[in-house]
Amino acid sequence: MTEKLYDLDSYVREFDAVVTACRSDKNGFGLVLDRTAFFPEGGGQSSDIGEIDGYRVTDVRIKDNEIIHYISSAQELTDDKTAHTEELTEKSFPAGKAVHGKVNWEKRFERMQQHSGEHLLSGYVFSNFGYHNTGFHLSDNGTTVDFDGTFTESDIERIEDAVNRTILRNVPCHIFYPSPEELSQLTYRSKKELEGPVRIVEFYEDVPFTERTDDNEVILYDRCACCAPHVRSTIEIGLFKILSFEHFKGGTRMEIACGGRLLREMRVMQENVTGISRLLSVKPENAAKGVLKLNDSFKALKFNYIRIERELLDITAQHAGSPVLFLESADTANVRMAVNALALRFPDDYCCAFVGNDEKGYNFIVASSKDCNEFLSLMRSELSASGGGSRSMIQGNVKATREAIEAFILNRKVI
Numbered sequence: 472m473t474e475k476l477y478d479l480d481s482y483v484r485e486f487d488a489v490v491t492a493c494r495s496d497k498n499g500f501g502l503v504l505d506r507t508a509f510f511p512e513g514g515g516q517s518s519d520i521g522e523i524d525g526y527r528v529t530d531v532r533i534k535d536n537e538i539i540h541y542i543s544s545a546q547e548l549t550d551d552k553t554a555h556t557e558e559l560t561e562k563s564f565p566a567g568k569a570v571h572g573k574v575n576w577e578k579r580f581e582r583m584q585q586h587s588g589e590h591l592l593s594g595y596v597f598s599n600f601g602y603h604n605t606g607f608h609l610s611d612n613g614t615t616v617d618f619d620g621t622f623t624e625s626d627i628e629r630i631e632d633a634v635n636r637t638i639l640r641n642v643p644c645h646i647f648y649p650s651p652e653e654l655s656q657l658t659y660r661s662k663k664e665l666e667g668p669v670r671i672v673e674f675y676e677d678v679p680f681t682e683r684t685d686d687n688e689v690i691l692y693d694r695c696a697c698c699a700p701h702v703r704s705t706i707e708i709g710l711f712k713i714l715s716f717e718h719f720k721g722g723t724r725m726e727i728a729c730g731g732r733l734l735r736e737m738r739v740m741q742e743n744v745t746g747i748s749r750l751l752s753v754k755p756e757n758a759a760k761g762v763l764k765l766n767d768s769f770k771a772l773k774f775n776y777i778r779i780e781r782e783l784l785d786i787t788a789q790h791a792g793s794p795v796l797f798l799e800s801a802d803t804a805n806v807r808m809a810v811n812a813l814a815l816r817f818p819d820d821y822c823c824a825f826v827g828n829d830e831k832g833y834n835f836i837v838a839s840s841k842d843c844n845e846f847l848s849l850m851r852s853e854l855s856a857s858g859g860g861s862r863s864m865i866q867g868n869v870k871a872t873r874e875a876i877e878a879f880i881l882n883r884k885v886i
């Protein structure tokens with residue numbers, strides 16, 4: 472059993488320990504210590520990373536109360552240039568060897584900010600909406616929280632305000648293992664029935680635990696069964712924001728960000744909004760209006776373009792010397808119109824339009840008073856074309872060169 476140094480003190484960054492076992496398994500070379508400050512993957516949160524004796528810790532997992540640190544000798548270390556390169560074997564870490572571990576603190580602290588922010592969010596949502604947290608995922612790719620209920624835009628703003636208000640109150644975090652008797656007296660959030668000692672993470676202040684706000688809403692801080700490291704007090708979360716929310720499995724999935732991660736997200740958003748507003752010569756706060764205006768102009772231009780293309784294709788069809796057209800690109804409705812116009816001029820032929828190029832292949836439309844399905848089955852067997860349609864008109868696509876298509880038409884004398 473590994474002693475969990477992170478369990479009651481989330482701020483242990485470095486530690487000394489003794490190797491109890493090491494072995495390779497499907498996840499890599501694993502090192503078991505008598506004690507650790509590395510948080511293993513669990514409760515929806517990815518594991519810590521860091522270093523042990525100059526080896527990079529890439530993953531940490533818990534199995535039967537034993538915490539396994541997967542280490543690698545193949546990658547460069549961040550601040551220690553004496554990275555090991557030899558192959559890891561059981562002899563590298565004999566039982567009893569003293570080692571020194573260092574958690575990647577920047578990453579760990581940022582995750583503590585996200586996770587504590589999530590507790591305030593879930594606690595507020597449960598107290599004020601009655602919805603349960605049904606899923607939580609925290610990794611480098613982002614933080615998502617699922618609820619079994621839905622929210623309006625104004626609910627989201629109200630929740631953000633309440634969580635940020637709690638953050639500013641600098642509410643302390645208490646982590647403790649209550650006795651079974653104490654636990655039976657406590658109300659706390661939990662996703663599942665728990666066996667054995669229950670670790671409680673509580674954001675709580677003695678006076679006042681509840682607060683009446685202007686709109687008479689009751690804010691309760693949070694008490695939850697949880698295995699992860701948390702910040703000392705809410706002020707360390709910094710700032711909380713719901714980045715997006717969407718319907719998910721009958722409820723809602725929110726993407727949230729706090730503290731340092733939120734700052735990075737905001738920088739990316741600002742860069743994008745500033746870029747868009749410069750391109751459109753509008754103020755950043757009018758970027759969305761500018762894009763809408765641009766989209767309207769684009770739609771009007773496209774409408775005009777299709778109208779002009781239709782007129783040109785009609786003229787082309789009226790003057791074509793053959794019932795076969797090749798076009799680089801065109802609107803499908805316009806192509807259909809052109810093929811119909813060809814069919815009036817060449818009533819005894821298969822009238823075709825092939826749209827595309829040799830590299831990407833061609834989409835085609837064929838119209839005729841003859842059976843177009845016969846034409847299609849020949850195209851299928853000779854050129855591996857695919858498509859469908861009726862006796863009088865077919866459409867499909869073919870991955871062949873223009874030369875091969877023209878040879879097919881000429882050789883088969885299908886025209």
Ligand SMILES: [Zn+2]
Pocket residue numbers: 514586590695696697698699
């Ligand atoms: Zn938690």
